[in-house]
Amino acid sequence: MATAVPAERDAVARAFTACTPVTAEGEDVRLPGATVRRLGGGYDLLAAGVGPALAAASTAAALTAAALAGTPYVLVVSTGIAGGFQPEAPVGSLVLADEITAADLGAETPDGFLPVTDLGFGTIAHTPPPALVREAATATGARTGTVLTVSTVTGTAERAAALRTRHPRALAEAMEGFGVAEAAAAHRTPLLELRAISNPVGPRDRAAWRIGEALTALTEAFGKLEPVLKSWSSHDQ
């Protein structure tokens, strides 16, 4: 599981104390380019950093180390808090990505934004396994839809509306999913993105972010998700 910051990592870890034989602290394993917290039960946690570039680099380091050790990961989960598009994704709710889209990877033109794929490069979206998304959504009660990855947190109603016009299925925006997904894709490893909504996407009001509420929702969500992850690891690859 890859979060952005340690507070998110620790919120996820709290869900696993009941079902793994280790403490929430786990064991930190320092790798070149990443420090992985090994929880036991086959679960590793990574505070991969804020933003798609650092998240991609850290996740790639962890994936490469596991592959070289002969114990490749079977699933990567990008997770943490996020902004929710209103009214579909209220603060405190959960969103699971059925598509992870890089919303600002491209070029501005006088006629509007062009995604990088229109320029002839790369990709702008990754798709988690649909059956796993369905199972995870049933277990956690999360809404499913597109989760956008942005490098700049949206801070105006105009920007929020423009994103929704370009991505009508978007439920949430965060800053790491696409980077984590690129690393996972390079290792042909399936991916989920699960987000707990801490704030509405729109005019900046940092005081209104409900980070504690979102972190609690994240812990509860992973408690419900754990049997799905265990079943995926043992049967469904």
Ligand SMILES: O=C(O)c1cccc(C(=O)CC[C@H]2O[C@@H](n3cnc4c(=O)[nH]cnc43)[C@H](O)[C@@H]2O)c1
């Ligand atoms: O200050 C804290 O205690 C704290 C605890 C946990 C996480 C944070 C973060 O600031 C994490 C940054 C992280 O949050 C995601 N995020 C949340 N809301 C939005 C948004 O509206 N637009 C984009 N990203 C959002 C994002 O993935 C950042 O990495 C602080």
